[in-house]
Amino acid sequence: xxxxxxxxxxxxxxxxxxxxxxxxxxxxxxxxxxxxxxxxxxxxxxxxxxxxxxxxxxxxxxxxxxxxxxxxxxxxxxxxxxxxxxxxxxxxxxxxxxxxxxxxxxxxxxxxxxxxxxxxxxxxxxxxxxxxxxxxxxxxxxxxxxxxxxxxxxxxxxxxxxxxxxxxxxxxxxxxxxxxxxxxxxxxxxxxxxxxxxxxxxxxxxxxxxxxxxxxxxxxxxxxxxxxxxxxxxxxxxxxxxxxxxxxxxxxxxxxxxxxxxxxxxxxxxxxxxxxxxxxxxxxxxxxxxxxxxxxxxxxxxxxxxxxxxxxxxxxxxxxxxxxxxxxxxxxxxxxxxxxxxxxxxxxxxxxxxxxxxxxxxxxxxxxxxxxxxxxxxxxxxxxxxxxxxxxxxxxxxxxxxxxxxxxxxxxxxxxxxxxxxxxxxxxxxxxxxxxxxxxxxxxxxxxxxxxxxxxxxxxxxxxxxxxxxxxxxxxxxxxxxxxxxxxxxxxxxxxxxxxxxxxxxxxxxxxxx
Numbered sequence: 001x002x003x004x005x006x007x008x009x010x011x012x013x014x015x016x017x018x019x020x021x022x023x024x025x026x027x028x029x030x031x032x033x034x035x036x037x038x039x040x041x042x043x044x045x046x047x048x049x050x051x052x053x054x055x056x057x058x059x060x061x062x063x064x065x066x067x068x069x070x071x072x073x074x075x076x077x078x079x080x081x082x083x084x085x086x087x088x089x090x091x092x093x094x095x096x097x098x099x100x101x102x103x104x105x106x107x108x109x110x111x112x113x114x115x116x117x118x119x120x121x122x123x124x125x126x127x128x129x130x131x132x133x134x135x136x137x138x139x140x141x142x143x144x145x146x147x148x149x150x151x152x153x154x155x156x157x158x159x160x161x162x163x164x165x166x167x168x169x170x171x172x173x174x175x176x177x178x179x180x181x182x183x184x185x186x187x188x189x190x191x192x193x194x195x196x197x198x199x200x201x202x203x204x205x206x207x208x209x210x211x212x213x214x215x216x217x218x219x220x221x222x223x224x225x226x227x228x229x230x231x232x233x234x235x236x237x238x239x240x241x242x243x244x245x246x247x248x249x250x251x252x253x254x255x256x257x258x259x260x261x262x263x264x265x266x267x268x269x270x271x272x273x274x275x276x277x278x279x280x281x282x283x284x285x286x287x288x289x290x291x292x293x294x295x296x297x298x299x300x301x302x303x304x305x306x307x308x309x310x311x312x313x314x315x316x317x318x319x320x321x322x323x324x325x326x327x328x329x330x331x332x333x334x335x336x337x338x339x340x341x342x343x344x345x346x347x348x349x350x351x352x353x354x355x356x357x358x359x360x361x362x363x364x365x366x367x368x369x370x371x372x373x374x375x376x377x378x379x380x381x382x383x384x385x386x387x388x389x390x391x392x393x394x395x396x397x398x399x400x401x402x403x404x405x406x407x408x409x410x411x412x413x414x415x416x417x418x419x420x421x422x423x424x425x426x427x428x429x430x431x432x433x434x435x436x437x438x439x440x441x442x443x444x445x446x447x448x449x450x451x452x453x454x455x456x457x458x459x460x461x462x463x464x465x466x467x468x469x470x471x472x473x474x475x476x477x478x479x480x481x482x483x484x485x486x487x488x489x490x491x492x493x494x495x496x497x498x499x500x501x502x503x504x505x506x507x508x509x510x511x512x513x514x
Contacts, residue, residue, distance in 0.1 A: 007031035008108070010115045010130065011038045014311050017303060020112075020212040023133065024105040030133040032115075032126055044321040045120040049195055052326070053079065059317065059326055062194040083197025084164065090157035090201065091167070093142025098155075098206075100170060103138040105209030110159065110200065113314055119199040120319030128163050128190055135185055137162070138170040139178070141206070143433060147417055148426035151315065151332035152206035155429070160200040165189025195319070202315040204334045210432035211306045211337050215299070217439045218348050221446060222295045223511040224504065225351045226259050227476060228449050229288040230266035232358045234467060235456030237369045239278055240267040242286045255300075256293025262512055263289065268470040282367070284357035291354045295347040302340040309337055334428030338411035341431035345438040349403040352442035355449050356400040362456050363393045370463055375455040377462075377488040386490050389452055396448045403441040406434050447500035454480040455487055476509065 008019045011033030022028040033039070052059060062082070063074050074082055098106065111129045114121055132138070139162040145154035161167040165179040166189075182189055190196075233240065241247075243264040248257045280286060318327040365373040376388030410431035416423040457477055461467055469477065483503075484496060503509075 005029065009033055010111050010126070011035060012041070012115045012117055014307070015108075015112050017212045017215050017306060017310070020105050020108050020209065020310065021216045023108045024101045024209075024213060026104070026136065030108065030111070030130050032111075032130040038115075038117075039123050041117040041321075042115075042121065042123050042126065045117060045319045046122045046193060048321040048324060049120045049193075049319060053194060057326075059195070062198075079194055080191075083160075083192035083194065086197035086201060087157040087160035087164070087166075090154045091161065093145040093154045093158065095142050095144030098141045098143055100136075100138055102210060102213065103141055103170075104133065104136075105213055106141065106155075106159070106205050107133050107138075107209075109209040109212070109310060110156070110203065110205035112310055113203055113205065113312060114199060116311070116313040118313035118318050118320065119315050120195045120321070121199045122193055122196070125163070125190065125193075125196055125199070128187070131185075131187055132162070135187075136171070137178075137181055137185070140168045140170060140175065146206060146429040147415060147422065148204070148207055148334035148338060148428035148430070149330070149332055149422055149424075150418075151201060151203040151334070152429055153201050155206045156201040156203070159205075160192070160197055163190045163200070164192060199315050202332050204309055204314050204332060204337060204428065207334050207337045207341070207426075207428040207432045208306065208309045210429070210436060211341055212310065214341065214344060214432060214435045214439060215302060215306055217436075217443070217505070218295065218344055219299055220504070220507050220511075221348060221351065221439065221442060222259075222292060222299065223262075224446055224509065225292050225295075225355060226262050226288075227266060227473075227509070227511055228355060228446065228453055229285070229292070229358065230263045230473060231453035231457060231476070232362060232449075233263070233267060233281070233285055234469070234473070235362060235368075235371070235453060235460050236281070236285060237460065237464070238281045238285050240264065242281060243267065243289065248289065253293055253297050255296025255298075256289050259292045259296050260289035266470055266473050268468055268473075282357075282361060284354055284361060288354060288358075292351055295351055298343060298347050302344055305336045305340045309334075334426035335411070338426040338428035338431045341428065341435040342409040342411050345431075345435040346407045346409075348435070348442050349400075349407045349438050352400045352403045352438075352445045355445050356396050359389075359393055359396055359449060359452050362452055363389050368456075371456065371459050375452060375459060375487070376490075377455065377459060377486050382489070386488070388487060388490070389448075389455065392448050392451065392493060396445050399441045399444045399448075403438045403445070406438045406441070410434055443501055443504050444497070446504055447497045450480060450500050451484055451487070451493060451496065454484045458486055479509065 005028045007029045009031045139158045141155045141158045146152040162178040169178045171181045243260045248260040314331040361367045363374045374388030374390040376386045378386035410427040
């Protein structure tokens with residue numbers, strides 16, 4: 001019997017990007033802590049709010065209207081209805097629906113925040129969120145409509161509505177009414193307590209969940225681009241001296257040094273394969289560590305920003321039950337995620353551009369040092385009618401151009417909204433969606449480069465004889481040869497590209513130790 005996967009436990013302790021990604025991929029289940037101390041801490045917040053209400057306390061979003069309407073006093077008899085009006089009037093999202101993986105990441109991220117115990121919600125609300133994850137009942141959440149402060153209000157309204165048995169969900173591959181699915185699973189719809197509508201919606205769960213997925217994809221793209229560069233140096237008969245440890249010791253960016261060291265090892269650069277035919281290769285080969293290294297060096301910094309947001313209480317107001325205080329602030333503001341996503345998409349797009357330039361060298365017989373034009377393996381009379389990777393290079397150029405176009409920072413386009421109450425907003429969710437699009441395009445570039453690397457290495461060996469390859473590169477070459485038949489006669493490559501895209505997103509290749 002397979003060993004059950006260890007659960008991701010929600011008890012207010014620190015979670016990682018990997019925890020969210022494992023939940024999003026359904027590789028690990030969610031578990032809400034049953035520890036009495038944790039549950040008592042959550043309950044204290046809800047009980048404190050109840051006492052304040054009984055004492056006629058004024059609490060934003062509980063006994064007042066929302067946003068610019070905070071001066072409107074809610075009659076006591078209508079306080080219980082207010083949370084349901086919040087998610088109802090925010091039901092105006094548009095655009096594509098978040099994918100199943102993205103939606104799970106959002107659920108996990110919101111649960112992590114509420115489990116901090118500073119939101120004044122009930123244990124029942126946390127249990128309902130856990131139930132959605134456990135049964136894979138996924139609210140259909142439109143991707144567009146959030147300015148990233150006051151949090152992801154419009155998209156998260158779809159989560160709040162589903163918890164209450166309204167709107168629609170994706171369940172077992174079908175779009176169905178939430179009420180119907182909850183009844184089938186014997187899950188009672190919630191009636192939100194005061195403040196619970198705000199607690200669900202007034203936070204950064206959408207942008208942060210998407211950021212976790214983006215970071216994981218970018219980290220793998222960084223490693224795969226490093227391996228691909230090594231393969232392209234070999235295919236181009238490049239100079240391995242460019243990656244010497246001594247050279248990079250004098251420019252001590254640690255990520256850049258790590259990328260150079262990996263390429264150096266992949267090239268077996270201390271062995272007989274060292275190529276000194278040219279003093280200096282073109283920048284896309286020689287300066288690859290300097291480009292990929294920017295991404296490598298930024299990843300730890302961006303991880304810190306994303307994980308701090310993931311492990312924060314980020315709604316408003318904050319309910320400090322232990323000290324019996326209601327703290328009004330702006331923790332729903334997604335500025336750190338906006339900055340991380342704007343920066344990450346620029347670093348990723350630059351790597352795509354680097355690989356695009358490497359491919360341009362590889363397919364051009366003026367610059368590829370003896371390889372056939374367009375890396376076509378056709379020989380004899382049939383070589384005249386075969387065009388190899390000519391169209392692939394054009395597509396890579398198109399994908400790269402679009403990725404670069406998407407790098408305009410979203411965070412600088414703040415708009416004043418909601419009667420100038422939300423007069424400076426983060427645009428973090430737009431930045432996260434942009435980053436995922438840049439990653440999608442860049443992964444398409446990498447898929448094409450896998451075909452080019454397979455083709456280029458085979459043609460280099462056909463021309464120059466067997467190469468002295470490091471074990472890691474030899475294994476990668478064999479794996480690619482098994483996946484991708486040598487392109488001798490022209491054939492459509494779209495299915496192969498789609499398969500390689502899946503391989504990239506499933507991280508099919510184990511690349512380097514860390």
